[in-house]
Amino acid sequence: MTRAALLLLADGRFPAGGHAHSGGAEAAVRAGLITDAASLEEFCRGRLHTSGLVAASLAAAAALGVDPGDLDAAADARTPSPALRAAARRLGRQLLRAARATWPCAGLDLLARRFPKGAHQPVVLGAVAQAAGLEPLDAAYCAAYESVGGPATATVRLLGLDPFDATGVLARLAPATDRVADRAVRAAREALDTGVDALPAASAPLLEISAEVHAARTGRLFAT
Amino acid sequence: MHLHHPHDGHGHGAPAPSGAAARRPDGTRRALRLGLGGPVGSGKTATVAALCRELRSELSLAVVTNDIYTREDAEFLLREAVLPPERITAVETGACPHTAIRDDISANLEAVEDLEDAVGPLDLVLLESGGDNLTATFSRGLVDAQIFVIDVAGGDDIPRKGGPGVTTADLLVVNKTDLAPYVGSDLDRMAADAKAQRGHLPVVFQSLREEAGVDRVAAWVRERLAAWRA
Ligand SMILES: Nc1nc2c(ncn2[C@@H]2O[C@H](COP(=O)(O)OP(=O)(O)O)[C@@H](O)[C@H]2O)c(=O)[nH]1
Ligand SMILES: [Mg+2]
Numbered sequence: 001m002t003r004a005a006l007l008l009l010a011d012g013r014f015p016a017g018g019h020a021h022s023g024g025a026e027a028a029v030r031a032g033l034i035t036d037a038a039s040l041e042e043f044c045r046g047r048l049h050t051s052g053l054v055a056a057s058l059a060a061a062a063a064l065g066v067d068p069g070d071l072d073a074a075a076d077a078r079t080p081s082p083a084l085r086a087a088a089r090r091l092g093r094q095l096l097r098a099a100r101a102t103w104p105c106a107g108l109d110l111l112a113r114r115f116p117k118g119a120h121q122p123v124v125l126g127a128v129a130q131a132a133g134l135e136p137l138d139a140a141y142c143a144a145y146e147s148v149g150g151p152a153t154a155t156v157r158l159l160g161l162d163p164f165d166a167t168g169v170l171a172r173l174a175p176a177t178d179r180v181a182d183r184a185v186r187a188a189r190e191a192l193d194t195g196v197d198a199l200p201a202a203s204a205p206l207l208e209i210s211a212e213v214h215a216a217r218t219g220r221l222f223a224t
Numbered sequence: 225m226h227l228h229h230p231h232d233g234h235g236h237g238a239p240a241p242s243g244a245a246a247r248r249p250d251g252t253r254r255a256l257r258l259g260l261g262g263p264v265g266s267g268k269t270a271t272v273a274a275l276c277r278e279l280r281s282e283l284s285l286a287v288v289t290n291d292i293y294t295r296e297d298a299e300f301l302l303r304e305a306v307l308p309p310e311r312i313t314a315v316e317t318g319a320c321p322h323t324a325i326r327d328d329i330s331a332n333l334e335a336v337e338d339l340e341d342a343v344g345p346l347d348l349v350l351l352e353s354g355g356d357n358l359t360a361t362f363s364r365g366l367v368d369a370q371i372f373v374i375d376v377a378g379g380d381d382i383p384r385k386g387g388p389g390v391t392t393a394d395l396l397v398v399n400k401t402d403l404a405p406y407v408g409s410d411l412d413r414m415a416a417d418a419k420a421q422r423g424h425l426p427v428v429f430q431s432l433r434e435e436a437g438v439d440r441v442a443a444w445v446r447e448r449l450a451a452w453r454a
Pocket of ligand 2: 268269270297352355
């Protein structure tokens with residue numbers, strides 16, 4: 001195993017479709033909720049502790065070997081917005097494509113056969129981390145970081161926010177990201193013993209509602 | 225024969241992750257994929273529409289558009305009814321149209337695969353870029369050849385300025401020649417500059433407002449298709 005694979009997987013340039021998504025930031029910008037670095041930080045903090053935590057737990061559980069079908073159903077149950085469910089599966093499919101070309105192996109081929117239209121992205125992320133020789137904690141870090149990295153990058157494009165301010169936000173969120181990743185792995189281990197109900201179900205209703213509004217909107221820059 | 229499998233539509237096994245593979249899992253040659261890039265407003269969608277009208281009776285066609293922030297191009301093609309709606313897909317590009325055709329092609333590859341599954345087997349897929357600056361080109365993992373469309377109204381110095389689109393595209397189309405007298409563009413100079421930049425690579429000057437329309441581009445597409453199948 002090589003830890004360096006984590007850098008590859010967590011890199012925003014990994015070609016898995018993420019660049020077309022803002023993680024709810026575009027909707028929040030439109031609603032006047034993100035206007036500067038401070039409000040971006042609050043938005044990201046909320047996201048990290050809700051959908052970020054859930055995604056990190058799903059990813060860690062998948063990397064631990066919890067059944068991806070169970071995890072995909074658990075992800076559905078934790079994602080009320082149909083638009084977000086569809087986007088998560090699309091991103092899962094795109095990630096799987098990129099990962100199968102990057103780390104070819106039977107496990108990922110099997111996953112692609114089982115979910116031809118994609119499984120939830122964090123579930124795929126966990127399986128990919130495993131295929132790349134990474135640990136469940138690495139998968140959790142990846143998912144947690146992604147949950148805030150995407151909105152930060154998108155906000156730079158949407159608001160013309162100073163890119164240094166945006167990276168500062170991510171740096172200040174680092175300690176919280178550590179805690180979320182740890183918590184996610186503990187929950188994933190519990191899920192391995194007792195089933196997927198042990199995974200956190202923290203939700204941010206506003207993210208779900210605004211995702212639906214965003215999906216119905218014409219003239220958007222990002223898919224979600 | 226194109227084998228249909230109840231689960232993944234790709235015969236046995238999962239679909240290949242790479243878009244570049246030239247054959248479908250059943251051994252047949254997949255559709256030829258042509259990219260159309262170039263600045264906003266140069267006539268990419270109009271060229272796609274004209275190509276569809278010209279080729280749809282002889283080929284099984286589909287179109288993928290990469291709109292920047294709307295479904296405008298896809299909707300134009302639907303309104304013009306150049307193809308049945310199930311043969312036209314719009315990909316969203318997240319404020320970065322060149323990323324979706326070059327650095328991270330996954331959404332476009334997925335759109336092509338879904339079209340093949342839904343209405344295939346296809347002979348030809350046209351992928352229109354959202355329109356970008358002169359440096360935007362398609363990845364070879366996504367398209368087999370690319371057409372770069374500029375117009376005479378964008379300034380007759382564009383061929384001289386060059387850039388990867390102008391210099392390396394498999395076909396350079398200089399569109400809207402009908403407007404040249406009104407905008408004072410010197411077509412001879414554009415042709416000479418293009419030749420200097422591109423060497424032996426072909427250049428077509430066209431006006432979609434005139435009789436010949438898209439004929440020469442369509443002929444070029446037929447040639448590419450014949451070479452692809454050979
Ligand atoms: N005069 C003239 N107008 C054209 C020609 N081709 C396209 N157009 C017009 O140019 C505008 C932009 O074309 P479009 O295909 O949407 O450009 P795209 O942004 O590159 O897809 C539209 O109003 C077209 O009708 C042409 O050959 N001559
Ligand atoms: Mg267009």
